[in-house]
Amino acid sequence: MAVNADTSENLPVSRPLADALADLRPLLLDPDRLVRAVAAGSRRGAAPSVTRAELRPVDLKRGRVLQVVTNDGRQATTRNAAYPDAGPVVDTLLAEPFGNWHVDLVDETVQVRVTKKGAALVHRAPTSRRDVETRSHDRAKRHLLDPGDPLFAALGADADKRRQVDAFLRLLAPSVARVPQVETLGRPLRVVDLGCGNAYLTFAAHRYLSEQVGDVRTVGIDVRPDMVKRNGRLAEKLALPGLSFETGTIAESAPFVGEGPPDVVLALHACDTATDEALARAVRWGSPVVLAAPCCHHDLQRQILEGPGAPEPYAALARHGILRERFADVLTDTLRALVLRMLGYKVDVVEFVDSRHTPRNAMVRAVRTGTAAHREVGVEYRALTADWHVHPALARMLDDEVARALAR
Numbered sequence: 569m570a571v572n573a574d575t576s577e578n579l580p581v582s583r584p585l586a587d588a589l590a591d592l593r594p595l596l597l598d599p600d601r602l603v604r605a606v607a608a609g610s611r612r613g614a615a616p617s618v619t620r621a622e623l624r625p626v627d628l629k630r631g632r633v634l635q636v637v638t639n640d641g642r643q644a645t646t647r648n649a650a651y652p653d654a655g656p657v658v659d660t661l662l663a664e665p666f667g668n669w670h671v672d673l674v675d676e677t678v679q680v681r682v683t684k685k686g687a688a689l690v691h692r693a694p695t696s697r698r699d700v701e702t703r704s705h706d707r708a709k710r711h712l713l714d715p716g717d718p719l720f721a722a723l724g725a726d727a728d729k730r731r732q733v734d735a736f737l738r739l740l741a742p743s744v745a746r747v748p749q750v751e752t753l754g755r756p757l758r759v760v761d762l763g764c765g766n767a768y769l770t771f772a773a774h775r776y777l778s779e780q781v782g783d784v785r786t787v788g789i790d791v792r793p794d795m796v797k798r799n800g801r802l803a804e805k806l807a808l809p810g811l812s813f814e815t816g817t818i819a820e821s822a823p824f825v826g827e828g829p830p831d832v833v834l835a836l837h838a839c840d841t842a843t844d845e846a847l848a849r850a851v852r853w854g855s856p857v858v859l860a861a862p863c864c865h866h867d868l869q870r871q872i873l874e875g876p877g878a879p880e881p882y883a884a885l886a887r888h889g890i891l892r893e894r895f896a897d898v899l900t901d902t903l904r905a906l907v908l909r910m911l912g913y914k915v916d917v918v919e920f921v922d923s924r925h926t927p928r929n930a931m932v933r934a935v936r937t938g939t940a941a942h943r944e945v946g947v948e949y950r951a952l953t954a955d956w957h958v959h960p961a962l963a964r965m966l967d968d969e970v971a972r973a974l975a976r
Contacts, residue, residue, distance in 0.1 A: 580681075580689040588680050588688035589662045592669060596658045599625045599632050599651055601673045609667030611682050616664035623661075626714060628779055635714060636661070645807075646717060648779060712737040713776050719806055723768045733772040735920050736836075736859075739933055740773060741780070743857045746935050747831045756783040756810065760830040762818045762846040763838035764788035767799045773834065774811045787823040787830075788813045818845040829853035835860040841867050841961040847904060847932075848965040851911050858913070858934040861920065862901060867961045869896040875957040899952070901930060903960040906949040908934045909941045910973040911966065946974045 596605055605623040610616060618638040626635040626648065634654040636647045649657045669680040679691040711734045720730055747757065757777060761770040767788050774786040790796050790813070799813040814823065818838065823830060833855045835846030843862045850858040869892065872878070878886040886892040905915045913934040920931035953959065963970045 580691040582683075583688050583690050585682060585686055585688040588690050591690075592671065592678070592680060593658060593662060595671055595673060595678060596623055596662075597634070597651065597654055598673075599634070601675065603672040603674060605669065605671040607661060607664070607666040607669050611665040611667050611686070612684050614665035616666050618664070621661050621664075621666070622716060623658075624714070634658070637714070637716060637718065639718075646714075712741065713772055717775065719771050719775055719808075722802055722806055723766070723771060725768050729768055732920075733769060736769055736931075737772065737776050739918065739920050739931055740776070740832075740859060743859065743933060743935055744777065744781075744832060747856045755827075756785045757781050757832070758824050758827065758830045759784060759786040759832040759834065760821070760823045761786070761788045761834040761836065762821060762849065763835060763842055764790050764799065764813070765795065765837070767795075767802075767813070769834070769836050770799070771802070771806070771808070771811070773832075774808060777832075778808075778810065783810070785810045785824070786812070789816050789818070789821045789823065791815065791817055818842055818849065821849065830855050832857045833859075837861050837863040839863045840865065844904070844961040844965055847908065847934075847962055850934075851908070851913075851966055851969065854936065856936045858908075858932070860904075860932045860934075862897075862904075862930060862932065865893075865897045865900045868900045868903075868956075868958050869893055871958045872896055872956060879955040899956065899958070900960065901932060903949065903952060903958075904932055904962050906945055906952070907960070907962050907966065907970060908932075909945045910949065911969055912936055912938050912940065940973070940976060943976070946976070950974065 596602060602623070602625055607616075607621040608619065618640050620639045622637045624635055625632050628648065631650065633648040633650050634657065636649065636657055638645050638647075647657070665682075667682050669678075671678040671680075674695075676692060676694045681689045681691075683689060711730075713733060715730050719725075720733075723729075725733070744757070759773060759777065761767065761773070764770045767790075770786065770788040774784060777784045777786075788796075788799055788811075790799075793815045796813045796815045803811045803813070814821070816822075818835070830850075830853060833846065833850035833853070835843055836859075838846055838860070840863070843860050844867075847858065847860055872886055872892060877883065884891075885895045901917055905917055908915045914937050915932065915934045918931050918933060919929050953963075
């Protein structure tokens, strides 16, 4: 009975182990073909120093690197090696007595299994056209932070949280590039997360910025001591130097005592006027970059409900509770953006993650320019607040600064 040629070509081939590993080396070091490689298991009579190793190319600001994540059974360790220097890293892993290697390339899959006698069974299979397109798409759509990063497992972050992290980092990255110190690196980049909560975005921001900038100090601040203690333990477990947590309120927080104000201020899903407190702190610090994802908006809802009523012809906007609530959300963030513009920030309000993953998906992103806004910005602010008979919390907190801006 004849054997189908296509089938025979895909049968495992026995080879000397040294030759099989030597053939793997250039594949692991090819940033244009490698999608992902995993080494696991142990050989007969020998055990590797780690239980699992995963390799993949990752695009960072400084260029493409080979990211290696190893797990010793207790915790995972991530290392990034620039390709000119990645050879010794790969050689070290190939020298480990792993029992199996699985290598996904853009155009083929290579599997190496070590037999009990120490030989290598090598199986190579070309990928289908569909798989080639999928893998090429996956390479093009790289996450800014590897979804397999150990911090996600430590934080219990599911797929939705990982998507939020990636979307958040894509807003953070270009903004932080505007901070002057990032270019000169005269000192550590200072980042504060006000009202950090469970801090999964704090951890992600610190990990990503450390990979991009190098020397980063991040402080997460929360009013709950138990949450601060929990986050501190996780930072220590994940071995993240430069990341710390402090107990305190947003309004009275004082990170980086004796060092200077933060360069980047984050306030992610701080409730109601807590977002305004964070924005006010950032303005008074003169922080170059501010990212705030507002949560609930009660302040203006209450003012509209208790005020003399909506201006004509907009009474219908405030007639129904759900519409009044949604309109107050929009009005709140509009006035926040206008206040920040009056005080020398370039502002945009964007959707930072799809509403399917969280309904609180607006992000106020502000980058300090230091130049006064056009007079029309103040005119818009005066008209909106007068027509709706509201005095937004951010303006109340920055009363003197707003008054001076309106007087210009």
